[in-house]
Amino acid sequence: MHPTKTGGLRIFMDGSVTRLAAATAMIGVGGAMVVPTVSLFLSDVIGATPLMIGAFVAGRAVAEISADLGVGVLSDRLGNRRLVLAVCSVFAAAGALSYFTLRDYWLLLVCSAVFFGLGGTTFPQLYAYTREFAEARDHPVTFFSSTLRSVTSLAWILGPPLAFGLIAAVGFGNMYLVAAALYLGGALICFWGLPDVSRRKAPAVVDGPGAAAVEAGAPGAVATEVRAPAPVGSPFAGLTPKVKALLVVIVLLITVNCMYAIDIALFITKDLGFDAGFTGLVLGLASALEVPAMVYIGAKADRLGHWRVIMGAALCATLFFCLLPLATTKLALLLLQIPNALWTAVAMSIPVTVLQDSMPDRPGVASSLYSSAFKTGIFLGGILTGLIAQWVGFTNVFWACAALSAAALLSMLLRRKA
Structure with a gap:
């Protein structure tokens, strides 16, 4: 007997959903404090050049890609995703603590790659756990996943302004100490506050002449062969051309998103001459607009069509990055956060649902494939931003972002025509 299907924001009346949202928020705020400040931290405190900053981001991304794929396969086999979430969050906390204590570029690079490499797998595992939770409680999967993803966007409303405010008040080191505490808080909630929604062992598959009769429950029916589904070890096994095409689009869109995240603070403070606090305002506004966009698009995506929605996001990203280099006033930058929020809301929520739908029996691997494509985009974004800047x-840098966004749109149009 299945629980009653619920929708809308009534899902948050469930205490387990509230704790899942709290863990997502704490881990999200921690990430929203670390990610947008790293480039400025490396530039102002460590004395790194733009090329060194790009190499730093790319090195961390390479470590996260390897960790994502390994942890994705392992988590599907273990079943207890809560433990995986807690351990990965602890590693993320260790990464933030390394930023608190270390000031040598190369030592920071190694520690960031190791700790955030494993800690970065927290988000794909949260996606997988959210999918399993929605199915276990009979919630609409796309809406539920997009709603929980919007919690991360809410975290990005708070995180960047909080981070830059703390930097101004107490410095980079203490700001990263706060981020570490948030990661640890999320780990505690994941381990002790979330229910076990791991999938039960899949039933045996019946083959042979008697299979149809056995399914129908016919008396005296005998199956000629009973076999369990074959375990899949490789995360790339069984991918369809459509899934592979989607992974390419994800890589391109996340590449430009990473380039924007690395470059925006430097663009605002170095080229335009505005203060760091305004950077936090720009990032916070984009996330504030992203939340209602993500919830609305998540509710309508099934009816509109996932591929159509993703194509619209690629078009919106192209227009945004064509206009961004021309923005020289605070008002223009703030207004441009509207198209920025729209395309980001889609890129950060809908593709992972499409991948999970394509691999319903491997939610951890599907989420890790998305995250690996995500981290590949981060790797490319780090390298390209460093070289171009x-x-x-x-x-x-933003003109290159416009070209890559247009390439994502073109690849989807060609695939649709084919």
Whole structure:
């Protein structure tokens, strides 16, 4: 007997959903404090060049890609995803503590790759756990996943302004100490506050002439062969051309999102001459707009069509990055956060649902494939941002973002035509 299907914000009346949202929020705020401040931290405190900053981000991304795929396969076999979430969150806390204590570039690079490499798997595992939770409680999967993903966007409303405010008040080190405490709080909730929604062992598959009769419950029916589903070890096994095409689009869109995240603080403070606090306001506004967009699009995506929605996001990203280099006033930057929020709301929520739908028996692997494509985008974004900023400046990074967004849109149009 299944629980009553619920929708809308009534799902938060469930205490387990509230704790899941709290863990997502704490881990999300921690990430929203670390990610947008790293480039400024490396530039102002460590004395890194743009190329070194790009290499730093790329090195961490390579470690996270390897960890994502390994942890994704392992988590599906273990079943207890709560333990995986808690351990990964502890590693993320260790990464933030390394930023608190260390000031050598190369030592920071190694510690960031190791600790955040494993800690970065927290989010794909949260996606997988959210999927399993929705199915166990009979919630609409796309809406539920998008709603929980919007909690991360809410975290990004608070995180960047809080981070830059703490930097101004108590410095980078103490700000990263606060981020570490948030990661640890999320780990505690994951381990002790979330219910076990792991899937039960899949039933045996019946083959042979008697299979149909056995399914129908016919008396005296005998199956000629009973076999369990074959375990899949490789995360890339069984991927369809459509899934592979989607992974390419994800890589391109996340590449430009990473380039934006690395470059925006440097663009605002170095090229435009505005203060760091305004950077926090810009990032916070984008996330504030992203939340209602994500919830609305998540509720309508099944009717509109997932691929159509993703194509619209690629078009919106192209327009945004064409206009961003031309923005020289605070008002223009703030207004441009509207298209920024729209395309980001789609790119950060809908593709993972499409992948999970394509691999219903492997939610951990599906989420890890998404996260690995995500981290591949971060790797490429780090390298490209470092090279472009080093050679032609921070502003011109956004023209490259526009070209990559257009390439994502073109690849989807070609696939649709084919």
